[in-house]
Amino acid sequence: MTQKIAVLGAGSWGSVLANLLVKNGNDVVNWTNMEEQAKELNENHTNRAYMPDLTYDDRLIATTDLKMAAQDADAILFVVPTQVMRLVAQQLVDVLKNSKQKPIIIHASKGLELNTHKRLSQVLSEEIPAEYRSSMVVLSGPSHAEDVAKDDLTLVTAASSNINAARKVQSLFMSEHFRVYTNDDIVGVEMGAALKNVIAIGAGALHGLGYGDDAKAALITRGLAEISRLGVAFGAKPLTFMGLSGVGDLIVTATSEHSRNWRAGNELGQGMSLKEVTNTMGMVIEGVPSTKAAYELAKQKKIEMPITDAIYDVLYNDKNIKTVINGLMEREGKAE
Numbered sequence: 001m002t003q004k005i006a007v008l009g010a011g012s013w014g015s016v017l018a019n020l021l022v023k024n025g026n027d028v029v030n031w032t033n034m035e036e037q038a039k040e041l042n043e044n045h046t047n048r049a050y051m052p053d054l055t056y057d058d059r060l061i062a063t064t065d066l067k068m069a070a071q072d073a074d075a076i077l078f079v080v081p082t083q084v085m086r087l088v089a090q091q092l093v094d095v096l097k098n099s100k101q102k103p104i105i106i107h108a109s110k111g112l113e114l115n116t117h118k119r120l121s122q123v124l125s126e127e128i129p130a131e132y133r134s135s136m137v138v139l140s141g142p143s144h145a146e147d148v149a150k151d152d153l154t155l156v157t158a159a160s161s162n163i164n165a166a167r168k169v170q171s172l173f174m175s176e177h178f179r180v181y182t183n184d185d186i187v188g189v190e191m192g193a194a195l196k197n198v199i200a201i202g203a204g205a206l207h208g209l210g211y212g213d214d215a216k217a218a219l220i221t222r223g224l225a226e227i228s229r230l231g232v233a234f235g236a237k238p239l240t241f242m243g244l245s246g247v248g249d250l251i252v253t254a255t256s257e258h259s260r261n262w263r264a265g266n267e268l269g270q271g272m273s274l275k276e277v278t279n280t281m282g283m284v285i286e287g288v289p290s291t292k293a294a295y296e297l298a299k300q301k302k303i304e305m306p307i308t309d310a311i312y313d314v315l316y317n318d319k320n321i322k323t324v325i326n327g328l329m330e331r332e333g334k335a336e
């Protein structure tokens, strides 16, 4: 049965997921806060600032009217940057109060909220009262908008404590190019998603400085150990970090030139300042705020995260990258 789906956020990932959902036969409205962007998507079927090479399906409708997008929707997919998720959820509540049904709330963003350190499903649950939603599902995994836009092959995870809701989301997104697994560990999936961006900045920096494959493999492996340690301290299942939303997403983000986090690290490694990097990226670099949130969470829980500490020092204390790498290598010998 055709489902009415609102996709909130029309950046690279939001617009490409909206396009996928349309191609899967759903009625999809993509909400953006920019009039010009909605007009471009509706009239030219392009979104040049974010996905310059893609022509979108002409059945995709874009709007700046949140009520038109989300009222009476079967599912609402949030794909806005982490730090504005709460704001957008607050805007949505009035629309939901007047809706005839309770939608499934899904998000596909990756990060931790600054100050509260909360996961995004926690933020959404706090802002959207349970009486206005049916369930909460997280979509995550190794998935670059650039690859999905080309109908390359992508495999992700739909995580929820409500397995029926995860299955419903699985069926909404599955296509011959896009395969979805279900998972019941929402904590592990969200922690893996947020923390891999931190390690990807480090991997990009190693590349920018000219380090070789051994160094990158070591960073990814020891980075995964840190991600798992912090995630497990918050109740995640250790095995989740071995799956698509864990090591899978870490591999793609820490090695792909499509990754904004990897590219940010690469530019830092080549000597650009963080300000220059963020000003020129034109898209959200989630790993920057998530590094701060992860650093503070680790301190709170007394979890040892030397790589995260080192990346925090580079981003927030203006430390030299080579100096922090030397510091990591000179730590006392340990058992793996």
Ligand SMILES: NC(=O)C1=CN([C@@H]2O[C@H](COP(=O)(O)OP(=O)(O)OC[C@H]3O[C@@H](n4cnc5c(N)ncnc54)[C@H](OP(=O)(O)O)[C@@H]3O)[C@@H](O)[C@H]2O)C=CC1
Residues within 6 Å of the ligand: 009, 010, 011, 012, 013, 014, 032, 033, 034, 050, 079, 080, 081, 082, 084, 087, 088, 108, 109, 110, 111, 143, 144, 145, 146, 282, 283, 284, 286
């Ligand atoms: N790109 C990808 O391949 C993937 C991204 N993700 C995740 O998806 C999330 C979104 O990323 P992505 O699409 O890449 O980001 P982009 O930077 O491409 O797009 C984000 C969009 O959100 C808009 N936005 C910012 N603030 C608001 C607001 N208050 N209300 C409405 N819209 C707003 C931005 O507008 P403006 O530019 O004007 O600020 C922009 O259009 C991130 O958490 C990311 O980690 C996950 C998997 C893959």
Ligand SMILES: O=C(CO)COP(=O)(O)O
Residues within 6 Å of the ligand: 110, 141, 142, 143, 144, 197, 200, 249, 252, 253, 258, 259, 260, 261, 262, 284, 285, 286
């Ligand atoms: O999450 C992603 C790939 O799975 C996208 O990562 P970037 O935000 O670094 O581009």
